[in-house]
Amino acid sequence: MKNRVLVIGDIHEPCSRKGYLEFCQDIYEQWDCNRVVFIGDVVDWHGISFHARHPEAPGVLDEYQLAFDSIHRWYDIFPEAKVCKGNHDERIIRLAETVDIPAKFLRNYEEIWETPGWDWVFETTIDNVYYFHGTGFGGLYPSFNVARSMGCSTVMGHVHSVAGIKWMVGPLSRWFGMDVGCGIDDKKFAFAYGKHMKKKSVISCGVVIDGMPYLELMPLEKFKR
Numbered sequence: 565m566k567n568r569v570l571v572i573g574d575i576h577e578p579c580s581r582k583g584y585l586e587f588c589q590d591i592y593e594q595w596d597c598n599r600v601v602f603i604g605d606v607v608d609w610h611g612i613s614f615h616a617r618h619p620e621a622p623g624v625l626d627e628y629q630l631a632f633d634s635i636h637r638w639y640d641i642f643p644e645a646k647v648c649k650g651n652h653d654e655r656i657i658r659l660a661e662t663v664d665i666p667a668k669f670l671r672n673y674e675e676i677w678e679t680p681g682w683d684w685v686f687e688t689t690i691d692n693v694y695y696f697h698g699t700g701f702g703g704l705y706p707s708f709n710v711a712r713s714m715g716c717s718t719v720m721g722h723v724h725s726v727a728g729i730k731w732m733v734g735p736l737s738r739w740f741g742m743d744v745g746c747g748i749d750d751k752k753f754a755f756a757y758g759k760h761m762k763k764k765s766v767i768s769c770g771v772v773i774d775g776m777p778y779l780e781l782m783p784l785e786k787f788k789r
Contacts, residue, residue: 567690569600573767581754588769599646604650610627618753653684701720705728707756724745
C-alpha cells in the first residue's frame, strides 16, 4: 500500500484559524490519505514565551486548558499521527532547563496533552522524505535550502509566510523541498507582534503520495473564487 501522507501545518493552539481543522479533514478524505504528520508548533505557549507577552493573553493555566481542548478536537479526528516537535512545543522544556530541572522530572508530551496515539518526535522519514519542524531555518525557500544541503527531499513548517514546492534534479536523482504553510489565525493575541507586517501567513497543508509532494491552499473568503 502506498503511503498517502497528510501534512498539517503549524496550528499554535489555541490560536488556529477557524475552519482549518475541517479543511485538513476534507483534504485527508479527498486524497484518501492513510498517514498524518503534524509538522510542529501544535501549541503556542504564549504564556511562557521568552519574548514580550500580550497583556490581554490568558494566563498559563488558562492557555493550557484552551490548548488542551483545541488539541483534542484534532485528536478526535486524527487519533494516530506523527507529531514533529516545534520550537513552541519545546518552550516548556526550555523553561525548565533555565531553572536546572532535569528532563527525568518532566512529563512527556503524550502525558501532558493526553494523546497516546500521537508519536511526538523531532523528525521522521517516510518514503525517503525527511519531515521536521524547521526550527532555525528561514528565508525565501526554507525547506529547499535544507533539502539542498542534505541531499534529500524535505518537508517543513515553521515559516508561516512561505508555502510551496521547489525541485532540484541531477543526473542520478531528484529531490524537493516543500514548505507546508500553516493553519494559524494572524489576528489572535499570540501573533499581535506581526499585525503591521505586509507578509501574512499562508493557510495551507501538504500531501505526499508515495514520496511525491502536493500543496493545498485553504479557500479564504478574501481570495475565494
